[in-house]
Amino acid sequence: MGKITLLIYAAAMLAIGAKTWAHTLERFVLGDRLGVRPLVATIVSTFYGASAILGGVALTYQVGLGVIWFMLPFYLGTITFILWLQRIAGARKYTLPDFLGGFYGPRFAIASTFLLTILCLVPEEIIASGKVLASFTDLSVEAAMGLMAVVLIVPVMGGGMRADVQTDIAQFGLMLVMLIVALPFVWAPGTAAPSHLPAEYLDPLALISPQEIAVFFVLLFFLPFTSAPLYQRLFVSESAASARKALLYSVGIWMAIDATVVLCGFAALQMWPTLSDPDL
Structure with missing residues (x-):
């Protein structure tokens, strides 16, 4: 069943690509104007995918509630980012280099294009999804990736x-469907009960150092400000108001997802307390 589901998923993604084939450069870069609902879906999925969910479960397994220091800064950064929305959503630009070029000139726009080409590759998504595929099939991890x-x-x-x-x-x-399906298992009696966990896993400061907290706070707080995919979506929003609502709704959904992720990590601690590599 798992193999069939994954094959259907792969075929569906490729079919979407074929159905939405862009015949002009403007269509390729800009796509459609997005209202609140599609904006929420694409923003949430841009930041939360296989790598974030599987990585979050593994991190909870390793540092317990210390995982919140990977979540709170991102929420705060996204909410703070809303203050910039009026300028971004009303910029009438197609890409982040185009937007930056309006401030710093064409040379900077060209340089940022090359830089973003390198930085916007997301190997963590390929790695995480490859591991998922390999676990349900006979493929090696490398082939699945x-x-x-x-x-x-x-x-x-x-x-x-x-x-x-x-x-x-x-x-x-x-x-959302998979997380909803997971909820009955992680809420089963005793599965993720905090009272059954070692005390240090319930202390957000016990298993992570202040230096690590500071580093991750800075990195994740400013992640929305430096995310080219986020800018790209905001450029095609219907309005600044739509973008503002979408970001606020996205933060709420991320919180719900993260709560489920933490519970899954606690459940894993209960069921397999001696895993050497929780990422697998």
Whole structure:
């Protein structure tokens, strides 16, 4: 059943890419104007995917409630980022280099294009999805990563921004369904009960150092400010008001997802307390 589900998912993503094929450069880069609902789905999925969810469970397994220092700064940074929305959503730009070029000139725009081409690659998503695929099939992790790279990249190569958003919406729905399915298991009596966990796992400061907290706070607080995919979505929002609502709703959904992720990590601690590599 798992293999069939994964094959259906891969086929659906490729079909979305074919259906949303962009025939002009403007269509490829800009896609459709987005209202609140599609914005929420694509923003949530942009930041939360296989790597964030699986990584969050593994991190909870390792540091307990210390994982909140990877979550709170991101929430606060996103809420603070809303103060910039009026300028971004009303910029009438297509890309982040185009937007930055308006401030610093064409040379900076060209340089930032090359830089973003390198920085916007997301190997962690390929790694995480490859591990998931390998665990349900006979494929090696390397082969599964290669296959998932094709599934993730090919639709966007053909359909551009519209394909990216449509696949995000599909992934958002699947992510919510899977998290809802997981809830009865993590809420089962005794599965993730805090009283059954070692005390240090319930102390946010016990298993993570102040230096680590400071580093992750800075990195994750400013993540929304430096995220090219987020800017790209805000450029095609219907209005600054739509973008503002979408970001606030996204923060609420991220909190709900993270709560489920933490419970899954606690459940894993209860069921498999001696894992050497929780990422696997």
